[in-house]
Amino acid sequence: MFVFNDNSCSWINDLNLRQNYKVISKDISCNFLIVGAGITGLSAARKLANLFPKERIIIVDSQRAGEGASSRNSGYLVDTTLNDGFTTNKELSRYKTKTDIYELGIKSVKRFIKNYQVDCDWNECGKFFASSNVIDFKILKKFSNTLNKLGFNNKLLFKSDLKRLLGTEFYKVALHTTGGILLHPGKLVRSMIDVLPENVELYEHSTLINWEKNKDHILCNFANSNVKTKKIIFCTNGFLKSLGIKKSYNFPLTLTASMTRSLTDEEYKSIGEPKEWGVLPVRPMGATVRMTKDRRILIRNTADLLSPFKMNKSELRKRSFIQKMGIKKRFPDLPNDIIKSTWSGIVSRSGNSSQIFEMIDKNIYAAGCYNGSGIGVGTLFGEQIALMASNQNSYEIETINSRIKPNRLPPNPFLNLGIHARLFYERIRARSEI
Ligand SMILES: Cc1cc2nc3c(=O)[nH]c(=O)nc-3n(C[C@H](O)[C@H](O)[C@H](O)COP(=O)(O)OP(=O)(O)OC[C@H]3O[C@@H](n4cnc5c(N)ncnc54)[C@H](O)[C@@H]3O)c2cc1C
Secondary structure, three states: OOOOOOOOOHHHHOOOOOOOOEOOOOOEEEEEEEEOOOHHHHHHHHHHHHHOOOOOEEEEOOOOOOOOHHHHOOOEEOOOOOOOOOOOHHHHHHHHHHHHHHHHHHHHHHHHHHHHOOOOOOEOOOEEEEEOOHHHHHHHHHHHHHHHHOOOOEEEEEHHHHHHHHOOOOOOEEEEEOOOEEOOHHHHHHHHHHOOOOOEEEEOOOOOOEEEEOOOOEEEEOOOOEEEEEEEEEOOHHHOHHHOOOOOOOEEEEEEEEEEOOOOHHHHHHOOOOOOEEEEEOOOOOOEEEEOOOOOEEEEEEEEOOOOOOOOHHHHHHHHHHHHHHHHHHOOOOOOOOEEEEEEEEEEEOOOOOOEEEEEEOOEEEEEOOHHHHHHHHHHHHHHHHHHHOOOOOHHHHHHHOOOOOOOOOOOOHHHHHHHHHHHHHHHHOHHHO
């Protein structure tokens, strides 16, 4: 199956079009093949190339590199998350492991930015978990207690502070945490492509169709050629399942976001000229909303179980309408036609919000399934799975391996029925926040 995407993502369209790219057209033999050139795959390729500067390292993607979820996300490099099922006191130690992994992820991205002098609109402004529903104070208070126990700076805020800080009267209560970072995902990922070392060969529009493990190699079939590799690393995240990787442990979800044009001086003044900010929802299906550095508003308020291979335009229009309503609720005075583009991306989920990071068979490795934390965790997992595939160990690998592992999912049709029911229930619970 070929990955097909809409071409309307603002983050990607902010960048210059990359002109030259190679497609796999002849048979290749190599020691390392990486499948998927998003944040995870690009980080794995960079790490392997630095470890083995003389080795031929091949990385392939079904579409243009970085144009999957990696550049289609909302640009939150997270230190903490609220909606991941690990926030009760009973599970404090599990939540701590999760945040330890987030911290290592932030460190990996910071190191990358510093080493390669990357400009990706990095802003250490933290983030708000915000709600328009005062009842959610209870959830936020409990979350604040959890964060206090783990030493994360946080502050509860109410309507008047929020109006001043966010430029909208929509939110009634919020928890601000200081550790998160906002960035431009397109710029970050483009730099990961640009700095790939010379011994990395990147092939785009090159879909892995089939693969088979033989005695001492793995044979991978592409449209017009084969790659014979000693080791393979699957970094296809939302497409792990369709390639048969850990297929009873993860499933793809389609997330859709919209971005407005930049607000005019007058519009910006009318909302009180707030600084750049990012809001995450308190209830799982609520909206992620962000004011960018250049005064654009991003909103993501849908998650659907759809085929990851189809980006249906009429479905996209429906979701764009939901996002228009979301912006209208928060900024009633902005014009109706302010949304400039709407796009979807595929993420991978597990039943218990844990990630995939392992050798799934001898010489076969996989990393992914980050839900909404793939910027940091994807960078970390990409680098560390490369180390693991080189038979090395690290403090990071030990920390990652101390996490709770993804649990086994029920087979279909029960799985899809369960996911649809859960999404429906969460949409009802979050209806005021969409
Ligand atoms: C709308 C949206 C908002 C999000 N917001 C955030 C956020 O704010 N913060 C955050 O940290 N995360 C966020 N995420 C999640 C984040 O984007 C992902 O976790 C992250 O990009 C995963 O990176 P990856 O490299 O593992 O996967 P991807 O970027 O999905 O890369 C996988 C690549 O594999 C390729 N591929 C698939 N099948 C094949 C095949 N058969 N052959 C060859 N190539 C193949 C795909 O084309 C794709 O490019 C969001 C995601 C979306 C969609």
